[in-house]
Amino acid sequence: MSTEEDKTRPDTREPSLHRRILEEVEGKILSGEWPPGHRIPFEYELTEQYQCSRMTVNKAITDLVKRGLIERRRKSGSYVTHPHAQSAVLEIHDIRLEVESLGLPYRYERRTRLDRPAKAADRRLMELGESARLAEISALHFAGAQPFCLEDRLINLAAVPEVRDESFDAIAPGAWLMSRVPWSAAEHRIRAVGADSRTAGFLAIAPGTPCLVVERRTWSGGVYITHVRLTYPGEKHELVAEFAPTHPK
Amino acid sequence: MSTEEDKTRPDTREPSLHRRILEEVEGKILSGEWPPGHRIPFEYELTEQYQCSRMTVNKAITDLVKRGLIERRRKSGSYVTHPHAQSAVLEIHDIRLEVESLGLPYRYERRTRLDRPAKAADRRLMELGESARLAEISALHFAGAQPFCLEDRLINLAAVPEVRDESFDAIAPGAWLMSRVPWSAAEHRIRAVGADSRTAGFLAIAPGTPCLVVERRTWSGGVYITHVRLTYPGEKHELVAEFAPTHPK
DNA sequence: CAGTGGTCTAGACCACGTT
């Protein structure tokens, strides 16, 4: 209990005390020992149980609140939440990495590239003003000899003027933007569509073949940066999203 | 600076000090004022700037580390990260809520329900033993008069024996399970497929119509609970995943 | 080896919601 002794606790190689508390509470929730609606011990009780200060307990519980496992009610206590929506982390990687992780050789091929005024539909999509101008890029990503993905991208020239000088002959716009523009938010829309004739041509599939389409809008501080539509051919491609509350970083 | 005066700060209705620090630092990162790689001020410097204790600064920065905006290096400082993979939170709601949030009347209709031994394919899918038995349920979710989603579900009877006594005539298995079984992890796989003839019949669409398929495996403490395949017809349905680092809860 | 972040304490006052 004395201040001098407690500080030596990290020597024991327990990762950290607040972390241990977090994991033990999490374990009881996930095992069902503390079911949804159960009131977990008050912070001062955990303080006694773990022989630590309230700040330490509070840190652990706060983390669990952020992860949605617990909700707090003042004066009443902290409760295990009722699961309502499954919330999964969907990682969307650079396409090159996606292909290479399949053990296939990656190739990128730019098809078209032009700067043009935003059409009405674009302005709606990206919330742009009347005079906005866009860079429009279409490109193919290959896995081996097979087309892996068709990329159709619009970039707001006002937000990223350097785009004017970039042909995207050799580098994919996604990777280029990623290293250049800080993005603050993104929205993904995922759906299934039948390939239209243009898509079918690019991807070397029959028109009408089901494709997985991922559309992503990215903005930074209220300004739309880019809109990209990735079309994956056929029934082969899967997006995988894992939810694993067990081990945080 | 005196202890007694500082505690009155919440009166001013600033949400909280660590929150203010977080937002200001975040703002400088997202605006590009502090670009990727930039070393942000040391914690002790922020301590001086905000006239607060190091714990408060530390809390704000720790939050930003968790969100992936900052990485810390001991002895060196804390740096704005280089964005690498877009990581989005995909919320998968209860289907009833999904339909009702569209303003449409929801209806559920169970089609088939049986208990049977696991086939080889099932055992592979759900990592089950030889003698495992499953409940197999197929059901339709309607939005108004239109089929909204076809649900094909397997439930591990060993993990959830109460399923034997539940017909799922009136309640959807997803909602039933959600309120009963704590789940510890889930994996989603999302892909586009053409409707086979069975699916087409259930969903009242032409065979071959592109459908969005979400497959989810859920387990709890190493035991597989359930596998569900949700098939959404046509090109109408979209999964939306938002990434919004701007404003936490 | 020196300086940063990582963790922790033993208090404190306040806001808020239940009673």
Added chain:
DNA sequence: ACGTGGTCTAGACCACTGA
């Protein structure tokens, strides 16, 4: 009114790691 969580302090020691 009262008890909970929300926030904050002014210290402290340690681990890690870059110079």
